[in-house]
Amino acid sequence: MAENSIKIRAKLKDDVVTVKALMTHPMETGNRKDSKGETIPAHFIQDVTCSAAGKEVINAQWSGGISKNPYISFKFKGAGEGDDLTLTWVDNQGSSDSATVKIS
Known part of the structure; x- marks a missing residue:
């Protein structure tokens, strides 16, 4: 996958961190089928993990139903x-990407 496929922000307010991330995929x-009628192979993010201060804070398993x-x-x-x-995300074809930011 292309580099910089993740845009992420992490803001701290009243001891709660709010994370917002956009992943390009x-x-x-x-x-679905292409214009020739051929099936487009499945290609989707299947695992999303996020860690902060050395601890995992979220682990999500996705399928092809995500936009x-x-x-x-x-x-x-x-x-x-x-x-x-x-x-960090990993897709069903073995590609992955990761982004790190400082909590502000």
Whole structure:
């Protein structure tokens, strides 16, 4: 997958970190056909993990039912300003990407 496929922000407010991330990915289900009538192979993110301050804060398993260029937002407690937050995805074809930001 192309580099920089993840745009991510992590903001701390009142001891709660809000994470917002946009991932660039085609997310094909394997059910669509191209203009020649050929089935487009399944190609989707199947695992999304996020860790902060050395601890996993979310682990999501997805399937082909998620839209193209998925957006995810979630909140958690237990991290502080300046901590690193890393979001990683792996797709069903073995591609992956990761992005790290400082919590602000």
